[in-house]
Each structure stands twice: as structure tokens, then as C-alpha cells.
Amino acid sequence: MTTPLPQFRKYLLLTLITLALSLLPISSVLSRTLPRLYQIKSHLYPALQTRTFSSRAMAYEKELEIAALAVQRATLLTKSVYHSHSKGTLSKSDSSPVTIGDFGAQALIISSIKHAFPNDEVVGEEDADDLRADSSLRDLVWKLVQAAKLEDAAAEEKIGGPIKSVEAMLDAIDSGRSAGGRKGRIWALDPIDGTKGFLRGGQYAVCLALMVGGIPTVGVIGTPNLPVDDQAPLDAKIGENADDSEGKGVLFSAVRGEGATSRPLSKGGLEPGKSINMKPLDDTTQATFCESVEAGHSSHSDNAAIASKLGITKPSVRMDSQAKYCSIARGAGDLYLRLPVSKSYEEKIWDHAAGVVIVQEAGGEISDAWGKPLDFGIGRTLKENKGIIAAPKAVFPMVIEAVKEVLNAKQ
Numbered sequence: 001m002t003t004p005l006p007q008f009r010k011y012l013l014l015t016l017i018t019l020a021l022s023l024l025p026i027s028s029v030l031s032r033t034l035p036r037l038y039q040i041k042s043h044l045y046p047a048l049q050t051r052t053f054s055s056r057a058m059a060y061e062k063e064l065e066i067a068a069l070a071v072q073r074a075t076l077l078t079k080s081v082y083h084s085h086s087k088g089t090l091s092k093s094d095s096s097p098v099t100i101g102d103f104g105a106q107a108l109i110i111s112s113i114k115h116a117f118p119n120d121e122v123v124g125e126e127d128a129d130d131l132r133a134d135s136s137l138r139d140l141v142w143k144l145v146q147a148a149k150l151e152d153a154a155a156e157e158k159i160g161g162p163i164k165s166v167e168a169m170l171d172a173i174d175s176g177r178s179a180g181g182r183k184g185r186i187w188a189l190d191p192i193d194g195t196k197g198f199l200r201g202g203q204y205a206v207c208l209a210l211m212v213g214g215i216p217t218v219g220v221i222g223t224p225n226l227p228v229d230d231q232a233p234l235d236a237k238i239g240e241n242a243d244d245s246e247g248k249g250v251l252f253s254a255v256r257g258e259g260a261t262s263r264p265l266s267k268g269g270l271e272p273g274k275s276i277n278m279k280p281l282d283d284t285t286q287a288t289f290c291e292s293v294e295a296g297h298s299s300h301s302d303n304a305a306i307a308s309k310l311g312i313t314k315p316s317v318r319m320d321s322q323a324k325y326c327s328i329a330r331g332a333g334d335l336y337l338r339l340p341v342s343k344s345y346e347e348k349i350w351d352h353a354a355g356v357v358i359v360q361e362a363g364g365e366i367s368d369a370w371g372k373p374l375d376f377g378i379g380r381t382l383k384e385n386k387g388i389i390a391a392p393k394a395v396f397p398m399v400i401e402a403v404k405e406v407l408n409a410k411q
């Protein structure tokens with residue numbers, strides 16, 4: 001006769017064996033799926049971390065990411081030209097310079113935009129006429145375009161990978177011929193802003209903005225020669241002598257209503273940036289103002305007269321390109337004065353759209369020299385505006401008053 005205890009042991013043993021046998025298939029399934037799950041998790045983890053940086057959904061997130069990657073890739077190309085002796089410079093019909101860097105950067109950026117947003121239009125500064133007419137120039141640009149690749153393969157993929165052929169490159173450049181306007185989504189692109197600075201070895205910028213209904217809404221600017229440190233003092237040395245060696249190269253961006261950021265250009269479009277703001281300023285006598293290097297682009301004498309009315313004693317900082325907007329947006333400098341030289345010149349939308357949204361989102365106010373809002377929705381130029389003034393909100397009315405006094409005295 002068996003006692004109840006061994007009987008119980010027997011049942012226990014049988015139950016354990018049955019359990020082990022039934023778990024076998026599960027464990028084999030788990031041993032196959034767990035590493036896969038781990039792989040997926042480690043793949044997703046950086047993305048999840050980036051998301052938690054901003055817990056709420058950000059407007060125009062995809063546009064910002066594509067624009068940042070496109071600008072970052074184009075700056076690889078512009079930097080290679082910047083460091084090369086032959087920049088393939090031509091003189092355009094308005095006698096302004098254009099280089100193989102301008103053409104190549106425009107091709108890369110437009111092909112990135114068209115890959116991600118095929119229905120969007122682009123107002124780009126350059127066209128491909130000169131390249132279609134000159135095969136050796138075209139070959140130089142094609143070589144550059146093929147060589148410019150983001151290190152991160154996934155990022156490169158997001159902007160469509162390499163351009164497929166010479167013809168596709170020329171077509172991309174020519175897709176920047178939109179007439180602009182107030183309807184829908186239109187990108188404004190300056191592949192190299194401050195081409196003269198680029199040739200001189202000074203500041204230049206790769207500038208891209210998305211306008212929605214004629215309003216600059218997303219802005220991205222790559223400035224390979226600006227110091228990474230937002231707090232670096234802005235003085236005349238940061239200009240002609242700056243270059244993109246160690247500690248240089250910044251990617252600025254902004255989305256309307258979401259603030260402005262900066263990050264090292266080398267980190268690229270997938271890195272979240274840090275917030276930037278204009279320097280608080282309630283006393284204009286302490287201000288530093290930025291202006292164009294070229295006296296033909298902005299009247300140095302009018303700018304000086306305005307500065308004197310505002311009690312400014314510090315010398316102006318002359319800097320090429322939209323690096324001026326970026327510098328005041330990060331608090332390295334306070335005002336941007338761009339007083340017209342010629343009555344007939346119409347400012348181009350690609351020279352200002354990205355800089356405007358970045359400065360506005362950093363707490364600045366911008367208008368033309370008469371205090372009129374800039375109208376980006378009437379075509380390729382700001383034909384209803386004359387000159388540009390940017391300043392921190394608190395002193396903006398005072399600055400505009402000084403500008404009007406100077407302009408009225410000339411009439």
C-alpha cells in the first residue's frame with residue numbers, strides 16, 4: 001500500500017515533467033525572438049530618447065529634419081569647394097559671382113526636398129543654364145555632387161541618397177524656378193549666401209526656408225565658418241578671418257511657434273539642437289550691430305547715422321550672408337541694419353526667409369526700413385519692401401524711429 005506522501009511526490013514529479021515538456025517549444029520560440037526584440041529595442045532607443053526631448057508633437061517635424069539633413073549634406077560640398085583653389089567662378093548677368101559650389105549645393109538640396117515632398121515648389125537662386133552650356137563646368141559640379149554623402153546611411157536614405165544622373169542633377173537645379181507666391185508650400189533656397197564672402201574666405205551660409213501661405217515657417221541655415229560656441233564674442237575678427245577649422249560650423253533652425261535652436265554642423269540633422277535667444281537689450285547705447293561687408297549691398301553711411309542716433313559707440317561687425325541673422329539670434333550681436341543703396345534693387349526672398357524665421361523665433365522683430373512687415377508671398381523678391389531691420393522686440397520701435405529719421409532727412 002502506498003502512503004499519501006510518495007503518491008504526492010509522484011504527482012509533483014509528473015506535473016513538473018509535463019510543465020517542462022510544454023515549455024520546451026515556448027523556450028525555443030523565446031530564444032529565437034528575444035535577440036530580435038533586443039535588436040529592435042536598441043534600434044529604437046536613440047529615436048525614443050530624441051522624442052522625449054520634446055514630449056509634445058512638434059509641428060513641421062519632418063520638414064525640419066529633411067531641411068536640416070539637406071543643408072548639412074550641401075555644406076559638405078560647399079566646404080570641399082571652400083578649401084579648393086579652383087572654385088569654378090562665373091559672373092552672372094547682374095555681375096554677381098556664382099561658383100560650382102552654388103550649383104552643386106542647389107542640386108543636392110532640391111533633390112532632397114523633391115524626394116521627401118514631391119509636390120512642393122522651390123524658389124532657388126540658381127538655374128542650370130550655364131551648366132547645360134558648358135560641359136567641363138557641368139562635369140566639375142557632377143563630381144562634387146557625387147562625392148557629397150552623409151556618413152549616416154539612414155540619414156542619407158531619408159534625403160533620397162545620391163542623385164542618379166547628370167541630367168537629374170541639372171533638372172534638380174532647374175526645379176528652383178518657381179515664381180513664388182502666397183499659395184501652398186514653397187521652399188526658398190540660397191545654396192550659398194554671401195558668395196563673395198565664400199570666395200574671400202569669410203562667412204557664408206547655406207540657407208533653406210519653407211514658406212507656407214507666403215509666411216516663412218521653417219528655417220534652416222548652415223554656417224560652416226561661425227564658431228560653435230553661442231557665447232563666443234562677436235567682433236570684427238569673426239568675419240573675414242574665420243574658417244571652418246576646429247570649433248567652427250553651426251546649424252541653426254527654427255519652426256514658427258516652436259523656437260529657434262543651434263547645434264554643431266558636424267552633429268547633423270538628427271541631433272536635437274539647443275535653444276537660442278536674442279540677448280535682452282533695453283539700452284541701445286550698448287548695442288552691437290551687424291551689416292553687410294559690401295557697401296553696395298547695404299549703405300554703410302546710413303547704417304552709421306542710425307547707430308549714432310541710437311547712441312551706439314561700438315564699431316559695426318561686417319559679415320557676409322545670413323550669418324548676420326544667425327549671430328543676432330544667438331545673442332552674439334544685437335541689431336541687423338540693411339539700408340538700401342539703390343532705389344531699384346529688390347531684395348530676394350532666398351536672402352532673408354530662413355534668417356527671418358530664426359530671428360523671430362529667437363525673440364526678435366523684423367521689418368523693412370520703414371517698419372513695414374516683409375511680404376514673402378508676392379514672388380521671388382520682396383518688391384514691396386525696402387531695406388531690412390532686425391532688433392530685439394524691446395528696442396525695435398526705437399530703432400525704426402531712428403531709421404525713419406535718417407531716411408526722411410535724405411529725401
Ligand SMILES: Nc1ncnc2c1ncn2[C@@H]1O[C@H](COP(=O)(O)OS(=O)(=O)O)[C@@H](OP(=O)(O)O)[C@H]1O
Nearest residue numbers: 192193194195196292293294296297319320321345
Ligand atoms: N545691390 C544689392 N543690394 C542688396 N543686396 C544685394 C545687392 N546685390 C546683391 N545682393 C544680395 O546680397 C546677398 C549677400 O548679402 P550680404 O549681406 O551677405 O552682402 S555682403 O556680401 O556681406 O556684402 C547676395 O546673396 P548671394 O548672391 O547669395 O551671395 C545677393 O543676393
Ligand SMILES: [Mg+2]
Nearest residue numbers: 096097125195
Ligand atoms: Mg548670388
Ligand SMILES: [Mg+2]
Nearest residue numbers: 190193194351
Ligand atoms: Mg544670397
Ligand SMILES: [Mg+2]
Nearest residue numbers: 125190192193
Ligand atoms: Mg547665393
